Amino acid sequence: xxxYEFDLGVIGAGPAGLAAAYAAQAxxxxxxxxxxxxxxxxxxxxxxxxxxxxxxxxxxxxxQSALQNLGLRGLSTIDWSALMAHKQRYVDxxxxxxxxxxDEAGITRFxxxxxxxxxxxxxxxxxxxxxxxxxxxIATGQRPKKLTFPGAELAEDSEAxxxxxxxxxxxxxxxxxxxxxxxxxxxxxxxAHTRIVTAGPxxxxxxxxxxxxxxxxDMQETGIAWYFNxxxxxxxQTPSGRLMVTLVDGTQFETDRVFATAGRVAxxxxxxxxxxxxxWETTEIPVxxxxxTSNPHIYAIGDVGxxxxxxxxxxxxxxxxYVAQAITGFTTAAITYPxxxxxxxxxxxxxxxxxxxxAGQTKGYRVTDVDMSQVMPFYRYNDTAxxxxxxxxxxxxxxxxVIAAEAEEVINYFVTAINERRTLxxxxxxxxxxxxxxxxxxxxx
Ligand SMILES: Cc1cc2nc3c(=O)[nH]c(=O)nc-3n(C[C@H](O)[C@H](O)[C@H](O)COP(=O)(O)OP(=O)(O)OC[C@H]3O[C@@H](n4cnc5c(N)ncnc54)[C@H](O)[C@@H]3O)c2cc1C
Ligand SMILES: NC(=O)c1ccc[n+]([C@@H]2O[C@H](COP(=O)([O-])OP(=O)(O)OC[C@H]3O[C@@H](n4cnc5c(N)ncnc54)[C@H](O)[C@@H]3O)[C@@H](O)[C@H]2O)c1
Numbered sequence: 478x479x480x481y482e483f484d485l486g487v488i489g490a491g492p493a494g495l496a497a498a499y500a501a502q503a504x505x506x507x508x509x510x511x512x513x514x515x516x517x518x519x520x521x522x523x524x525x526x527x528x529x530x531x532x533x534x535x536x537x538x539x540x541q542s543a544l545q546n547l548g549l550r551g552l553s554t555i556d557w558s559a560l561m562a563h564k565q566r567y568v569d570x571x572x573x574x575x576x577x578x579x580d581e582a583g584i585t586r587f588x589x590x591x592x593x594x595x596x597x598x599x600x601x602x603x604x605x606x607x608x609x610x611x612x613x614x615i616a617t618g619q620r621p622k623k624l625t626f627p628g629a630e631l632a633e634d635s636e637a638x639x640x641x642x643x644x645x646x647x648x649x650x651x652x653x654x655x656x657x658x659x660x661x662x663x664x665x666x667x668x669a670h671t672r673i674v675t676a677g678p679x680x681x682x683x684x685x686x687x688x689x690x691x692x693x694x695d696m697q698e699t700g701i702a703w704y705f706n707x708x709x710x711x712x713x714q715t716p717s718g719r720l721m722v723t724l725v726d727g728t729q730f731e732t733d734r735v736f737a738t739a740g741r742v743a744x745x746x747x748x749x750x751x752x753x754x755x756x757w758e759t760t761e762i763p764v765x766x767x768x769x770t771s772n773p774h775i776y777a778i779g780d781v782g783x784x785x786x787x788x789x790x791x792x793x794x795x796x797x798x799y800v801a802q803a804i805t806g807f808t809t810a811a812i813t814y815p816x817x818x819x820x821x822x823x824x825x826x827x828x829x830x831x832x833x834x835x836a837g838q839t840k841g842y843r844v845t846d847v848d849m850s851q852v853m854p855f856y857r858y859n860d861t862a863x864x865x866x867x868x869x870x871x872x873x874x875x876x877x878x879v880i881a882a883e884a885e886e887v888i889n890y891f892v893t894a895i896n897e898r899r900t901l902x903x904x905x906x907x908x909x910x911x912x913x914x915x916x917x918x919x920x921x922x
Contacts, residue, residue: 615770
């Protein structure tokens with residue numbers, strides 16, 4: 478067993494941990510980083526990036542089907558194994574790139590599961606090597622929540638989905654959050670009959686429900702089957718090798734694969750946090766407004782941290798850079814966040830930022846609701862685009878929600894406008910390339 482000493486130890490090499498490690502190293506700290514699975518973490522290996530590569534084919538088909546008899550005839554079909562190979566080439570390049578980047582930056586890597594021995598020392602993996610550091614950043618992310626009904630072990634997780642070798646005929650998702658909604662559109666476009674079983678009467682509870690209803694209706698019209706207010710009672714294997722799903726209300730159906738997309742839990746339970754005096758919960762490690770845990774030399778950031786923001790790559794990156802500044806004394810201020818956009822990448826994409834329409838209406842703010850379908854950048858694709866904007870009493874843009882094929886790009890214009898506290902007139906001061914989404918920005922509300 479070897480012993481090492483560093484200024485800072487970062488546990489978890491996902492977007493949040495990497496951001497903290499690079500920033501602290503650049504500010505002069507000797508940094509060690511620990512990873513027990515894939516360097517780069519969830520997003521580039523089995524999260525956002527592979528998902529968005531698979532979605533490229535879905536989007537291609539969506540665009541084609543919208544233009545049927547408007548200049549296009551016939552639809553392409555998805556070649557799932559070629560699409561997966563395209564995705565895998567990207568994923569295979571991630572780890573070597575992350576490792577090279579860390580080595581070039583002079584950040585020391587330890588491979589294996591890290592767990593606290595005491596309040597400033599961690600042991601790692603099977604070697605049991607001990608690493609002491611003055612400060613620690615926990616950036617261990619989340620993993621899929623396990624379901625508990627009989628047969629729940631037959632439901633696979635999001636990583637298994639992103640490595641699915643063959644597209645089955647019939648696929649079921651349990652949970653209509655980000656992951657269930659995004660994956661359901663992929664399986665549907667790839668030709669599988671797709672079902673979504675979800676607790677509660679709606680999907681994507683944190684989104685503008687007017688636009689969510691529109692999205693659900695679109696998905697239902699394309700043939701995706703929805704089971705609302707539904708609880709799975711059990712899953713059983715049938716003699717023919719399929720799966721029989723039984724809901725508590727007695728509904729039964731046969732399907733080929735079931736994926737649990739019902740939320741995620743914190744990777745906090747295997748860190749032996751009790752040895753370091755860190756309090757934790759199943760869903761997160763609580764932190765204060767400096768991202769400190771109950772041990773002031775141990776911070777928790779990204780998906781595993783209890784900060785009150787959406788758990789996403791941009792927020793993890795932002796928290797990583799902030800803790801590096803806090804640990805090196807470059808800031809003593811509490812963390813603040815700029816406007817945080819959230820996007821669901823379905824067939825249509827749904828995006829939101831800032832004050833929600835519902836909250837804006839409660840405050841008596843002006844809310845605009847514009848059907849953009851006839852505006853050229855959307856019309857040319859026959860895209861049913863809709864933009865809802867919230868303007869405060871002084872006319873500043875404070876929130877927006879968008880449904881459109883390119884909602885994630887449209888929302889970025891609002892992000893800048895909100896952060897710069899622009900009014901409608903001020904947005905018109907920018908001259909954007911014409912014709913483009915940007916050139917239409919001032920007509921969005
Ligand atoms: C299917 C899917 C799609 C997503 N799509 C999007 C999207 O489109 N946009 C977006 O912004 N976000 C998306 N997310 C969320 C995004 O992936 C996370 O917010 C982001 O990866 C969080 O970064 P992180 O560094 O906090 O955690 P992670 O990326 O999860 O990294 C944590 C790392 O810590 C390691 N680790 C855990 N415990 C230990 C230990 N004890 N010792 C050593 N290492 C450990 C893990 O192996 C992992 O590599 C998606 C997530 C999923 C699952
Ligand atoms: N585009 C993106 O930015 C993106 C994409 C994917 C994931 N993510 C991140 O990953 C996180 C987790 O995503 P998720 O979709 O797994 O969780 P989620 O919390 O977004 O949604 C879970 C869904 O499952 C339902 N549910 C919970 N328990 C259930 C049960 N027992 N039976 C049936 N339904 C049940 C909930 O009602 C909800 O609809 C997100 O919060 C987000 O931070 C982001």
